[in-house]
Each structure stands twice: as C-alpha cells, then as structure tokens.
Amino acid sequence: MSSDQMSHEALEELIVADVLDGLDEADRTRLWAELRRHGPDCAECRRLLEEYGEVAGALASTVSPVALSEGAEERLLAEARRSAGGLRSRRQATMVAVAAAIALIAGSLGYALAPRGPAVPSSFLAFVAQPGTRVIAFPATGGQRLAVAVRAGQRSAWVVGTGMPTPPNDRVYELWVQPTASSGVQPAGTFTPKDGRVVAPVTVGSSFVALAVSIEPPGGSRQPTTQPIFLTKT
Amino acid sequence: MEDARDHDLVRRVKQRDEEAFRDLFRRYGPLANGLAVRMVRHRFVAEEIVQEAFLSLWRDPAAYREERGTFRSWLMSTVHHRAVDAIRREEAQRRRSREAEPAELVLGDIGQSVVEEVDAASSRDQVRAALQEIPAEQRQVLMKMYFEGRTQSQVAEELGLPLGTVKSGTLLGMRRLKAMLLEDHS
Numbered sequence: 001m002s003s004d005q006m007s008h009e010a011l012e013e014l015i016v017a018d019v020l021d022g023l024d025e026a027d028r029t030r031l032w033a034e035l036r037r038h039g040p041d042c043a044e045c046r047r048l049l050e051e052y053g054e055v056a057g058a059l060a061s062t063v064s065p066v067a068l069s070e071g072a073e074e075r076l077l078a079e080a081r082r083s084a085g086g087l088r089s090r091r092q093a094t095m096v097a098v099a100a101a102i103a104l105i106a107g108s109l110g111y112a113l114a115p116r117g118p119a120v121p122s123s124f125l126a127f128v129a130q131p132g133t134r135v136i137a138f139p140a141t142g143g144q145r146l147a148v149a150v151r152a153g154q155r156s157a158w159v160v161g162t163g164m165p166t167p168p169n170d171r172v173y174e175l176w177v178q179p180t181a182s183s184g185v186q187p188a189g190t191f192t193p194k195d196g197r198v199v200a201p202v203t204v205g206s207s208f209v210a211l212a213v214s215i216e217p218p219g220g221s222r223q224p225t226t227q228p229i230f231l232t233k234t
Numbered sequence: 235m236e237d238a239r240d241h242d243l244v245r246r247v248k249q250r251d252e253e254a255f256r257d258l259f260r261r262y263g264p265l266a267n268g269l270a271v272r273m274v275r276h277r278f279v280a281e282e283i284v285q286e287a288f289l290s291l292w293r294d295p296a297a298y299r300e301e302r303g304t305f306r307s308w309l310m311s312t313v314h315h316r317a318v319d320a321i322r323r324e325e326a327q328r329r330r331s332r333e334a335e336p337a338e339l340v341l342g343d344i345g346q347s348v349v350e351e352v353d354a355a356s357s358r359d360q361v362r363a364a365l366q367e368i369p370a371e372q373r374q375v376l377m378k379m380y381f382e383g384r385t386q387s388q389v390a391e392e393l394g395l396p397l398g399t400v401k402s403g404t405l406l407g408m409r410r411l412k413a414m415l416l417e418d419h420s
Contacts, residue, residue, distance in 0.1 A: 013401060016408035017386055019311070021318040022379030024387050050303045055412045057307025058361045059380050060314065063272045065264030068281055073259055076285055080255060080292045 006034040008044045015048045019056040124158050124199055127151070136211060138230040146198070146213065146230050148175070153206055159191055161198035170218045175202050176228070178210040185212060190220040209234055240305035248295040259288055262306060266313045272381055273317040274324075283320065287312045314380070321383035364414040372407030375400050 014031040017023045023031060038045045127133065127149065137147040143163035150157040159175055167173065172192050176185040188211075189202030204211070212228035240261075246254030263284060270280035287309060291298060298308045365373055374393065378384045386404065390397040 013405045017379065017401070017404050020376065020379040020404070020408075021314055022384060022386050022389070022404065024385045027386070046302070051412055051416060052408060053303050053311060054307050055408055055415060056314070056380065057304065057310045058357075058364075058411070058415050059376070060265065060269045060310035061306075061357045062361050062365065063265070063268040064358070066268040066271050066277075066280075068263050068267050068284065069277075072263070072281060072285070073256065076259055076288055077252060077256060079285070079289060080252070083289060083293055 005037050008048065011035075011038075011045065012048055012052075016052050019049070019052045020059075123201070124149075124160075127156070127158055136232060136234055138211070138213070138232045141229065148202065148204065148211055150204055155203050155205055157188075157202050157204040159189070159198055159200050159202050161193065163196050164193035164198055165196070166193055167215045171215050172218060172220060173198075173213055174216040174220045174224070175204075176212040176214065176224060177204045177208040178212075179205055179208050181209050185210075185224065187220060187222060190216065237300075237304050241300045244291075244295060244298055244300065244305055247291065255288075255292055258291075258305075262309055263288070265306075266309060269310060269313055270317050273314070273383060274320050279320055280317075283313055283316045287316060318383040361415065364411055367414060368407050368410045369403075371395075371399075372403045372410070375403040376407045376411075379404065 011031070011034055014023060014027055014034070018028060018031055035042075035045055133149055133151050135147050135149050137145075144161070144165070145163055146159065146161035148157055148159050164173070172190040174190045175188040177188045178185045186205065188204045189200070191198050191200035191202070210231070210233045212224070212232075213230040214224045214226045214228045216225055240258070243254045243258050243261075247258065266284045266287060267280055270283045271277055274280050274283065290312060291309070298305060302308075365376075368376075371393075375389055375395075378389045378392065379386065384392065386400045387397060389395070390400045393400070395403075
C-alpha cells in the first residue's frame with residue numbers, strides 16, 4: 001500500500017456499509033476508486049470484502065424462507081432454456097417492463113395497488129413501462145384507492161384501483177377529464193371493479209387540468225349525473 | 235460440506251447442467267424469496283427478483299467465484315442488490331407522488347407457505363442470537379440498511395442520529411457480528 005492510499009481501517013468503514021448496500025453514492029464512488037488504487041491483488045482488501053460479504057449473507061439467513069409460487073421452477077427453467085437459445089432479450093425486456101410497471105404504480109399508491117399476476121393485461125404493462133408514464137393518484141377514500149396512468153401527449157391511459165366496491169344495479173364508474181380550467185368535463189371511459197380491483201383502459205385527451213370519477217348508469221353518461229366520488233386537479 | 239456441494243452444483247451449471255441449476259433453485263430459492271419478500275414486501279416483485287438473480291447465474295455462471303466466498307452469500311447479495319434497487323425506485327416514485335401514503339404489506343399468505351429446514355433454522359437462530367448481542371442502536375442501524383434498503387444518510391435522518399454515529403455504528407456492529415459469526419467458528 002502506498003502512502004497516498006486510503007488505509008485498510010478507513011476502507012473497512014466503507015466496506016461494511018457497502019456489503020449492506022448502504023453506502024451513499026459519494027462514499028461508494030470513493031470506495032471503488034480506492035479499491036482500484038489498492039488493486040485486485042490486495043490481499044487485505046479481498047479479505048475484508050469476503051469476510052464482510054459473508055456477514056451480510058448471514059443476515060439474509062435471519063429471514064424465514066418463503067415458498068415460491070407454483071410453477072416458478074418450471075418458469076425459471078423454461079426461461080433458462082430460452083436464454084441459452086438466444087431469446088434472452090425478449091424475456092429481459094418483458095421483465096423490465098413488468099418491474100417498471102409495478103414500481104411505478106406501487107411507488108405512487110403503495111404496494112397494495114400494484115398490479116400483479118397473469119390477470120394483468122400485457123398492454124397495460126407495456127403502457128406503464130414506457131418512459132414518461134406518470135401516475136396521477138386520487139386522494140384515497142377509506143380503503144378505496146384509484147389512480148390514472150397517463151403519458152404526455154397521448155390520449156390513451158389506464159385507470160387502476162383497489163378496494164373499489166361494485167356499484168349497485170349494474171351501474172358503472174365513469175372517469176371524467178376537464179381539458180382546461182374554463183371548460184366543462186368530458187367522458188373518458190367507464191369501468192367496473194373485479195374483486196375490488198380495477199385495471200382498465202380509458203381515453204383522457206392529450207392534456208387536462210382535472211380528473212374526476214362518478215357512478216353512472218350502465219354504459220356511462222355524457223355528463224356526470226352524480227357527485228364525483230374522486231376528484232383531483234393536475 | 236454444504237459449500238462443497240454448492241460449488242459442485244455451480245461447476246455443473248457452468249457446464250449447462252439443468253438438473254444442477256434446478257437443485258440450486260430448490261435449495262436456495264425459498265430463502266432468496268424470503269429475503270426479497272421481507273425487503274420489497276410484494277410477493278410478485280420478490281419472485282421476479284429471485285428469478286432474475288438465478289437467471290443471471292445461468293447466463294453468466296462465472297460471475298460467482300468460489301474463491302471469493304460462499305455461493306449462498308453471493309446469491310443473497312445478488313438478490314439484495316436487486317431488492318434495494320426496487321425499493322429505491324419505489325421511493326423515488328413515491329417522493330414524486332402527491333399522495334405519499336405508507337405502502338401496505340402484502341404478506342397475507344406467507345405464513346402458509348413458509349418452508350422450514352432444520353439446518354437453515356439452526357443458522358437462523360445463530361445469527362439472530364448474534365444480532366441480539368450487539369447494542370440496540372447498532373442493530374437498528376444495520377437492520378435499516380440491510381432490510382429496508384436505506385443508505386447511511388437516510389438511516390441518520392430517520393433515526394435522528396449524526397451521520398458519524400451511523401457510520402461508526404455500522405462498523406462496530408459489523409465487526410462484532412463478524413467476530414461472533416465467523417471468527418468464533420473458524
């Protein structure tokens with residue numbers, strides 16, 4: 001170790017945090033710069049990284065194992081076979097899209113609302129995974145949560161929700177958009193929850209200043225006939 | 235013994251041995267999933283993280299080098315990195331959201347699907363006991379960083395501690411754990 005290199009004691013303080021993925025970005029940059037300066041053959045650096053890596057790994061063992069879903073093993077093997085055959089990129093792209101979709105929705109509204117499982121339309125996942133997608137959340141009402149995923153300049157959008165009761169007498173929820181502050185509202189699409197959940201395509205117009213949801217007769221209305229139960233300005 | 239078996243399985247994975255890959259998944263998939271679920275608190279996201287971690291091994295088995303530690307630690311580290319990424323992405327989205335309600339836990343049926351193994355339970359008890367041996371403040375710092383994906387600055391802010399205290403707590407706590415978990419048994 002040369003005199004201008006960080007000491008191993010100082011490096012240790014960075015390494016213990018790094019193996020926990022807890023370093024702030026500046027410290028992480030500093031750590032990796034120092035590790036490069038010490039070089040890949042620095043036995044003490046390797047020892048610290050290995051030993052503290054094992055300690056971090058041991059922390060993982062404090063959690064109870066959780067069985068994976070049925071079919072997870074076969075899905076993994078099928079993907080591995082495809083991977084070996086050169087189809088990795090499509091799988092990766094799909095998984096990235098799914099992860100992005102979930103992060104986007106979960107990040108805005110909490111994990112409870114995040115779409116999951118095979119029932120989620122792939123077109124929704126594809127939409128929400130695109131760059132520039134924004135999630136507009138209505139203020140929560142009791143256990144009811146509702147949001148609209150939109151993309152600037154696009155008319156198509158998706159409404160997602162959870163804890164939504166089914167309206168009585170075949171009535172439906174209807175989404176309304178207000179294009180400008182001085183204009184009235186326009187219908188953007190109807191939807192009905194299934195088991196309390198909603199993932200439905202709607203059409204919002206390329207720009208708007210407010211969104212609202214009301215309960216309307218079957219098929220929807222041209223103008224709201226009841227007070228909005230959700231309302232948010234954008 | 236277990237390490238030797240893991241190393242053998244990984245060597246076979248390098249030779250594209252599907253059965254070895256399956257064995258590793260059966261052996262560590264539930265634990266990896268337990269870690270991911272604990273961190274991201276969403277079963278679907280957790281399972282995607284675990285699947286991607288195993289696929290990364292299949293695609294590039296050389297990424298794991300046995301001279302640098304156990305396979306178990308390498309896999310858990312891989313899962314942990316991905317889970318932390320998911321947590322930080324989610325938090326960034328939440329910060330941008332006007333409605334920042336706490337995420338709900340989706341843990342409903344975990345209790346029914348817990349898989350217990352005797353040796354794993356023994357290891358778990360040992361690490362849990364070691365964690366109880368370190369001062370509560372150090373333990374809290376380590377747990378927030380590891381299981382909640384917090385950086386040291388975030389931990390300092392959340393716990394109302396000086397950053398220097400968090401850094402020294404991390405160091406002292408990890409040193410103590412290392413002494414109890416590695417050196418006492420070497």
